[in-house]
Amino acid sequence: MTQTTAQAAISGRSREGIAERLAADLRDGFVVNLGVGIPLLIPKYIPPDVEVILHAENGVLGLGPLASPGQEDPDLTDAGKQPITLITGAAIVDSAMSFAVVRGGHLDVTVLGALQVSAHGDLANWYVPGKNPAVGGAMDLVAGAREVWVTMEHVDRTGQPKIVEQCTFPLTGRQVVTRVYTDLAVFHVVDGELRLTECAPGIEPEMIRKRTAAPYTEDLGIRL
Amino acid sequence: MIDKFRSDPIAALAVIPSGATLAVGGFGSSGRPDTLLDTLCELDRRDLHVYVNNVGGDFTGIGRLLAERRLRRITCSFPVLPEFYDEYFAGRVELELIPQGTLAERMRAGGAGIPAFFTPSGAGTMLADGTFPLGYGADRQVVSWQPERERREFGGREHILEYGIVADFALVKAHKGDRRGNLRFRLSARNFNPLAAMSGRHTFAEVEHLVGIGELEPDDIHLPGVFVDEVLLKSPDSPRQPAIAEFSS
Numbered sequence: 001m002t003q004t005t006a007q008a009a010i011s012g013r014s015r016e017g018i019a020e021r022l023a024a025d026l027r028d029g030f031v032v033n034l035g036v037g038i039p040l041l042i043p044k045y046i047p048p049d050v051e052v053i054l055h056a057e058n059g060v061l062g063l064g065p066l067a068s069p070g071q072e073d074p075d076l077t078d079a080g081k082q083p084i085t086l087i088t089g090a091a092i093v094d095s096a097m098s099f100a101v102v103r104g105g106h107l108d109v110t111v112l113g114a115l116q117v118s119a120h121g122d123l124a125n126w127y128v129p130g131k132n133p134a135v136g137g138a139m140d141l142v143a144g145a146r147e148v149w150v151t152m153e154h155v156d157r158t159g160q161p162k163i164v165e166q167c168t169f170p171l172t173g174r175q176v177v178t179r180v181y182t183d184l185a186v187f188h189v190v191d192g193e194l195r196l197t198e199c200a201p202g203i204e205p206e207m208i209r210k211r212t213a214a215p216y217t218e219d220l221g222i223r224l
Numbered sequence: 225m226i227d228k229f230r231s232d233p234i235a236a237l238a239v240i241p242s243g244a245t246l247a248v249g250g251f252g253s254s255g256r257p258d259t260l261l262d263t264l265c266e267l268d269r270r271d272l273h274v275y276v277n278n279v280g281g282d283f284t285g286i287g288r289l290l291a292e293r294r295l296r297r298i299t300c301s302f303p304v305l306p307e308f309y310d311e312y313f314a315g316r317v318e319l320e321l322i323p324q325g326t327l328a329e330r331m332r333a334g335g336a337g338i339p340a341f342f343t344p345s346g347a348g349t350m351l352a353d354g355t356f357p358l359g360y361g362a363d364r365q366v367v368s369w370q371p372e373r374e375r376r377e378f379g380g381r382e383h384i385l386e387y388g389i390v391a392d393f394a395l396v397k398a399h400k401g402d403r404r405g406n407l408r409f410r411l412s413a414r415n416f417n418p419l420a421a422m423s424g425r426h427t428f429a430e431v432e433h434l435v436g437i438g439e440l441e442p443d444d445i446h447l448p449g450v451f452v453d454e455v456l457l458k459s460p461d462s463p464r465q466p467a468i469a470e471f472s473s
Contacts, residue, residue: 057324058251058415074254075399075413081252081281094409094446095251095277095416096332099325103345127350132309133321135351136302140325143344174348 009159010207012183012200018151020045021200022111022181025149026052030108031101033057033141036080038151039111055107057137059098062090079137102137103144110145112138114152114177116167119214121177121189123150124169135172142173154182154211161213163187163194184208187216195219228405228455229434233263236454237428240393242269243296247331247391247420248276248286252304255413256285257397257430259459265292273297275389275423277327277416279308290317299389301327318359320370321351326386328419334388335422335451342376342383352384394424397458398447401431405449406440418447428454 013021015038023045026032033055034040043065046052054063057079064085067073072083093101101107116124123142127133142148155161163180180187185208186198194216199205205218230236237260240246250256264272265288273296276286281304283291290308295317301324303309311317322330323345333341346352354372361367373384396417399410407429409417421427429452 056412058254058412060412073411075411077252077254077412081254092411092414094414094418095324095328096419099328103325103343132303132306133319133356134302134304135321135323137324139323139349139351140345143347144325170350171348 012203016041018181018183022149022151026050031055031106033107033110035112037113042111055101057098059093059095060090062087099140102140105144105146107145109147109149110141111149111151114150114162115169117150117163117177117180118167119165119194120192121175122167123172123177124167126172127170138172142176147178148176149179149181150177151181154184161211164213227403228453229403230454230456233259233456234266236456237263237267240269243271244392245273247389247394247423248274249396249417249420250276251415252278252280253285255397255415255417257395258285259430260395260428261285261289270294271296275299275391277301277324279303279305281305313360313364315360315362320358321356328416330386330389331419331423334390338388340385340387342378343386344381344383347382347384389423391424394420394427396421396427397430400433400435400440401429401455402435402437402440403455404437405429405452405455406445407447407452408440408444409446414446421447421451426453427451428456430456430458432458
């Protein structure tokens with residue numbers, strides 16, 4: 001039922017489209033941490049009637065847009081060291097308090113990129129053996145956030161599935177992922193099992209099946 | 225009278241020997257005590273074990289210590305500088321890689337008299353199972369590994385034991401400080417600074433502004449002077465570095 005051979009490219013959601021799709025699932029009042037890559041595209045798609053507090057690991061609760069040229073303040077950066085602004089009513093804390101927010105279950109969602117997600121929600125996203133290792137706050141985020149939503153391309157650059165039976169890259173955390181948003185689909189992890197809940201516009205379930213190397217059930221149309 | 229202000233960094237930091245362990249504040253170049261780090265270089269200190277979140281993106285601050293081969297080991301979450309990895313794989317510096325929140329809490333715990341604590345961060349990963357290389361030999365073979373963590377289940381979930389950090393010295397940066405060592409930080413430059421200050425047996429604070437006693441309102445002091453031993457002014461020769469594009473998970 002799974003097939004791991006590389007598949008021809010098909011056109012699903014763009015990176016912006018993945019961000020826009022995920023943003024539609026953020027709820028009013030959520031406290032959210034966004035990783036680098038696709039997650040950083042999300043803020044502009046958050047609906048205006050949804051108030052979300054964005055957290056940055058370096059101690060910011062209430063992240064605003066990037067600072068415009070000439071307005072940068074070296075004392076105000078995000079977790080990617082980019083100069084940022086604050087929303088009105090933002091709060092600054094030290095790094096221990098920042099990770100108390102993370103580890104203590106006070107983040108509703110962390111949105112992260114991934115190298116691989118396993119059939120049981122294991123996440124690998126910090127280290128490609130042979131490359132330069134760095135972990136940052138990834139292991140704290142997946143250990144502590146109430147929900148871990150992954151955004152990624154459904155297959156890697158060589159066409160290999162990134163949703164796999166077992167991760168082959170070193171793990172960031174075991175059974176931590178709760179949702180996966182890709183260019184082709186949305187998956188939920190429920191009781192340690194993957195469920196396909198949505199196909200991207202123009203994408204058929206069989207196209208997803210061919211590009212996914214993990215067992216899953218189909219729950220299309222169900223809003224969890 | 226309590227007067228922790230020192231006008232001469234070279235004279236003040238001369239008590240730090242080569243081989244010392246140092247807890248250092250900052251997140252990249254934001255809030256990093258560059259005047260104090262430059263002073264260590266002027267004093268020609270070497271063989272240092274530094275606890276700090278990043279090496280950084282250039283050859284200033286911790287990056288200068290690296291470029292001048294003054295580091296024995298870095299304990300951090302996200303090194304960044306490619307040249308750091310060249311040194312690591314060549315066996316000239318060790319890397320103790322730990323999750324960012326674990327680093328912050330280890331500093332806080334060490335300064336708060338908590339010798340160790342259990343955390344879920346890193347459980348079930350190669351940063352906990354004894355397989356991550358701490359050091360390489362000259363032939364690029366792994367010669368030492370990070371120790372395997374003790375494990376214990378709480379609430380049906382695996383946690384790992386991490387130790388508090390008590391460093392010989394701490395180097396931190398603040399926006400404002402007074403002669404009693406009371407500190408106030410500015411925006412996200414606060415980051416690891418209060419925690420690094422707590423974890424040092426002897427703590428140096430570099431401040432942008434030295435203010436009079438009472439100018440900092442009691443409610444506005446982020447770190448009381450009890451955690452700070454010496455206060456120095458940031459050197460105008462160490463301008464704040466522009467933000468450098470770095471990445472952190």
